[in-house]
Amino acid sequence: MYVTVVFLLFSFSFSHLTISSHLPDHYSKSIPTSLRQNISNEYIEITKPLSFNPRNPTCSLLIFQHDFANTIGSPPTTTLYSPPSDCPAPWAHIILEFRATCKGEQYDRIVGIWLDSVEILRTSTAEPTESGIFWKVRKDVTRYSSLFSKSNLTLTVMLENVVNEIYTGIYHVNVSVFYYGVTDVTNQFVLTELTVNELNQHEKFAIDIYTEKENKKVSFEDEEKFSIDIYKGKENKKVSFEDEEKPADLIIPISSNGDDGCWFRIQNETDVHSKEIEIPVNTYKAVLEIYMSFHGNDEFWYSNPPNSYIEMNNLTTSRGNGAFREVFVMIDGVFVGFVLPFPVIFTGGINPLFWEPVVSIGAFDLPSYDLDLSPFLGLVLDGKSHIFGIGVTESIPFWLVDANLHLWLDSASPIVMAKSVVYRSSALSVKQKSKSKNLDGSFEIKAERKIEYSGWVSSSIGNLTTHISQEFNFKNLIKFKKYGQFKEVEQMIRVKTEVKVESDTGDVLTQKTMKSKYPLRVLTSTQPGVENDTYLQTTNVSHAFNEESSLALPSGKFLSSVSNSQVSGGWMLVQDHSVLSGTASTNNQTLVYKDEAGCYSRNVFASDGKLLEDGPTLACTPSL
Known part of the structure; x- marks a missing residue:
């Protein structure tokens, strides 16, 4: 009888853990300050460098400043934007900079920034500490030049936050824009030793750290540690990319009305959100840029069982x-493209101790995805409205998704001719195998x-035919062992896109391939904690963002690649969704970026x- 009672209690404990904690989850940090000595105040994301030297902008403009306290359920914060009068367009480059500080206890939050309802940045916040943290995000937003010149x-900025007696962190946000005149930068940022030295100079700035009694201004050193390793031959040449295309002439948002942010909130597969728009009849190229993030019950969609x-x-x-998840796009009910998203892990996800001070790949600058819709212009250049759905x-529940339709207009002709000639779309193939016992x-x-x-499309540029092929291969394997206390998730996404443009004589003008x-x-193992309602979770995470692209032009072929991999491991003691203690490290994150201008590499190691x-x-x- 005694053995039976013990077994029942043991089974109940396992069952409780299985229901509440065997899946990857979202947590906040409730670790005492005494256990958090000498940790970093600045949080960073390891990303590839900008394509030009950002040190000397022609001018800059602080466009937004706000403190996001208890904003849950409130409409987004808005302000008016106008470009600076002392350095008018055109600009060679535009950089958007998002800076934030926070202290206390708080969950990470998703943030969207829109200009005239066009999304220009999707980011998420870091989870703060009691002593306070700060970070910044820099993004090249040159592709939105037609908007920034108006x-x-x-x-519009959306950041829903909760502040109460438990969650005390207030996010203090500044957003600035840096403009670079045409004569102030080169077409391509050639990585040289001089550039490295310039980038390693210390840039000082002041950040307000808010204490309970007073506002104290503390000066931090913002050390931009660009660890660049370059192989140079006998001479260092600037590379001119012939395909460097001017930004779109017009950008039409496919987004919500903005009452709850300009993103669409998608609840299920049948919840297709759409917008009716009219395309200018002199459009000769169209590219749809899609932003997305996943939350609630689908934040860890890659680990969801059937x-x-x-x-x-x-x-x-x-x-x-x-x-399995696939973002799809439709025009007037016709399927025209898909995106398989990179599985971004937010800073409170899986184990928040992993992501301090180096956050996970994409957490500060979530990627957007482009679909070239030029072959479908023949369906929409009729002067009528058409429905674009996502x-x-x-x-x-739930996904936050919206899109920007980038359009290039023929200034020499009020109307162009277009026709869609080939459309082949195989049905989505999904095969599943399941085997389970209890x-x-x-x-x-x-x-x-x-x-x-x-x-x-026949325009003043010529009669150009665009051929596009897109394919993906998706594999996911989930295993539960030891009464569900051990879980393994292994996933691989492969996507290949090819865009080829031909003249009316059949000559290939450009051919771009992206892989x-x-x-x-x-890997997650969960065990009951010593104290009631606690559990001990040990986790290892490895993930990577790899892309290769090639561009073939009549003058030659240009290659670029980025490989960004991250390996983290550790344990944490959890009560409900609060991390009480633990230790974790990003054992290795390696970024390698190569293109015709040079090679950039960076390796970081962070712990506790x-x-x-x-x-x-x-x-x-170079190899010898």
Whole structure:
């Protein structure tokens, strides 16, 4: 009888953990200050460098300043934007800079910034500490030049935050724009030793750290540690890219009315959001840029088990529907393209101790994705309105998605001719294998799709035909072991896109190929804690963002690649969704970026909130 009672209690403890904590989750940090000595105040994301030297802008403008306290359920904050009068357009480059500070206890929050309802930055906040943290995000927003050159546009910023007796962190946000005149920068940022020295100069700025009694201004050194390793031959040449195309003449937002932010909130697969727009009849090129982020029950969509597993074990979690997601785009109900997103992990995700002070890939600058819709111009250049819709396959609440339609207009002709001539779209293929017994099981999903379409546009530039092919291969495997206390997630996403433009004589003018690969692996082990309502979780995460692109022109072929990989591991003691203690490290993050201008590499190591190593790798060293 005694043995039976112990077994029942033990089973109850495991069952409780399985329901509430065996899936990757979202946490806040409640660790005492005494256990957080000498941690870094500045948080960073390791990203590839800008394509030009950003040190000397022609002019700059602070366009937004706000303190986001208890803003949950409130409309977004807005202000008017006009470009600076002392350095009017045109500009060679424009940089948007987002700076933030916070102290106390707080969850991470998603942030959207729109200019005239066009999204220009999707970011998320870092989770603060009691002593306070700060960070910045710099993004090249030159592609939105047609908007930045206009006056009296509405700038919208959405950051829903909760402030109460428990969650005390207030996000203090500044947004600035840096403008670079045509004569102030070169077309391409050639990585030289001089550039490295310039970038390593210290840039000082002051940040307000708010204490309970008074506002104290503290000066921090913003050390931009660009660890660049360059191989140079006998001479250092500036590379001129013939395909460097001017930004779009017009950008039309496909977004919400802005009452809850300008993004669409997608709840399920049938919840397709759309906007009716009219395309100017002198449009000769169209590219749809899509922003997306995943939240709520779908924040960790790649780890969601099938509904059958949840129902069989009578689990209370709503995080199901399997682990495959695809963002799709439609025009007048016709499928025209897809995006398989990179699985960004926010700073409170899986184990928040992993992401201090080096946040996960994409957390500060979530990627947007481009779909070239030029072959479909023949369907929409009729002077009528057409419906552009966006949805997410197999989604559950909730996704935040919107899009920007970039249009290039023929200034020499009031109207162009266009026709869509080829459209081949294979049906989405999804194959699933499931095997489970009680709380243990394995669930495999394989999915693929391929689409091809072509269309010509006759304008003053010429009669050009655009051929586009796009395909993806998706694999995901989830395993539960030891009564569901051990979980393994392994996923691989591969996407290939090819865009070829031909003249009316059949000559290939440009051919661009983009290959993306996003591997992800998460291992989690959960055990009951010593104290009631606590559990100990040990996790290892490895993921990477890899892209290769090639551009073939009559004058030659240009290659570029970026490889950004991150490996983290550690443990944490959790009560509800608060981390009480733990230790974690980003054992290795390596970024290598190569193009015709040179090679950039950076390797960092962080542990228990401190950046311990930051330097170049051997990836840019020439082979002998």
